[in-house]
Amino acid sequence: MKSDVEISQESSMEPIVKIADKLGISEDQIEQYGHYKAKVQFDPKTERNDGKLILVTSINPTTAGEGKTTVTIGLGDAFTELHKKIALALREPSLGPVMGMKGGATGGGYAQVVPMDDINLHFTGDFDALTEAHNTLAALIDNHIQHGNQLNIDPRQIVWKRVLDVNDRELRQVVVGLGGRTSGVPRQDGFDITVASELMAILCLATDLTDLKKRIGQMLIGYTYDRQPVLVSDLHVQGALTLLLKDAIKPNLVQTIEHTPAFIHGGPFANIAHGCNSILATQAALHFGDYTITEAGFGSDLGGEKFMDIVAPKLKKSPDCVVVVATVRALKLNGGADKNNLNTEDLNALETGIVNLKRHVENMQQYGKPVVVAINKFVSDSDAEINFLKDYVHNELGVKGAVINSWAEGGKGAVDLAKEVIAACDQPATFKPLYSSDNSLLEKINAIVTKVYGGTNVELSNKAKNALKRIEKMGYGHLPVCMAKTQYSLTDNAKQLGAPTNFTIHVSDLQLKLGAGFIVALTGKILTMPGLPSHPAALDMDIDENGRITGLF
Structure with missing residues (x-):
């Protein structure tokens, strides 16, 4: 089987203006980054007819693989197969996982967004802009203290760390300001990964440039010696920081291998942040498409819950349907199977581990929305295992489900799932928040x-x-x-x-x-700056004299 990057490189992409035209986006609404990527000028205040919103989440991720993004992209391509006006709304990959262990965020096999190498490596520069803006604020804080500290900031109570979009455990705790009086005030500091920056969360929750600047001004940077909060607005630099993000706030438009339009914008992790793409990208997809498929990071306990309780109220729209992704392999691992023997049929382990799927389905059902289970098929899955999982979904959980094989078949491998999702979107449902703002x-x-x-x-x-x-x-x-x-x-x-x-x-x-x-x-022991594994993915990557990339998944 060809690698993901080989499949991507061999795919035939359409000019981005043609992809935009599929959604009714005119040429004067896009800013092209080459032939196949563009920023979209979109005013969310314009009157719009919102389409149906589909949220894809999953069981807890395992080393066995769940393929949530692959399912999301394959499902979008299946909507295209069914001649539906569809737009995807996805997160951008962070270089930390790309160069580390998890990998990219562009799908896999024949269910990918392209150009996958560009998207995984810098893309349109959004993360670079966020990193620069974040660290500019860090420099401005230390500069303020160096030049008199009129705000009376206590260096021991600064909560604004520096960031880097690479997993670098050495920088979790550092001391800055060494080197004498001209080099600043010595203090303890540290680095987070860029996706953990509050600026990343703000970029993904802002509704326009004005809202972005307002939110930046409200960010807490530390406390005074008498324990009073100090905000960015107290430094009067929210305008300068917003200036650095004036292009990054615009959603990015690309395509799948099968030419389905995809907005890819923002990338907060779901284990240390809210784990969803930008509200602006989702709004654009809802405005231009009849159906929007978006994905929340990791399982329903993280990205799924955060989409419902943090994003949906700000988006002012809840999902019309929720898709929970599961694999036989991952459920067997949850049931105690040896990770080295997952290719061997093991119905006992599957039966034991299937409770993880049950919990995630029930998690999403309590919000009052219809749930459909996507059974992401792997080559090693036996017919008995697939049938057991299908029967459990239909008979024990009482929800609709379908086997999906987009990794090998693209959109055609997800048509059955797409039909179930379309039917679920038409069911009457009332959104039920998990808690109220009045709760403590x-x-x-x-x-x-x-x-x-x-x-x-x-x-x-x-x-x-x-x-x-x-x-x-x-x-x-x-x-x-x-x-x-x-x-x-x-x-x-x-x-x-x-x-x-x-x-x-x-x-x-x-x-x-x-x-x-x-x-x-x-x-628990959650870290906002991950470390690299013993064998980082970067060790397998290369580029030849013609610029052809290898080893990128």
């Missing part, structure tokens, strides 16, 4: 832990308790909660697979993200 922060955290994770208790560290008191005293208890948790388990322990019960979620800290408009609850 602790009540919101408890709601997520008990109703989504299946836990029974929340334990706050002393640091988290102090942060909770401070946040509520400052009057921000009404904000939604963004849980930072391992993606591999419903608990905060990555090794607890399946669907555990009677467990406690441990909250180590609460971080106030005023620009994004939510509170981040750090749980």
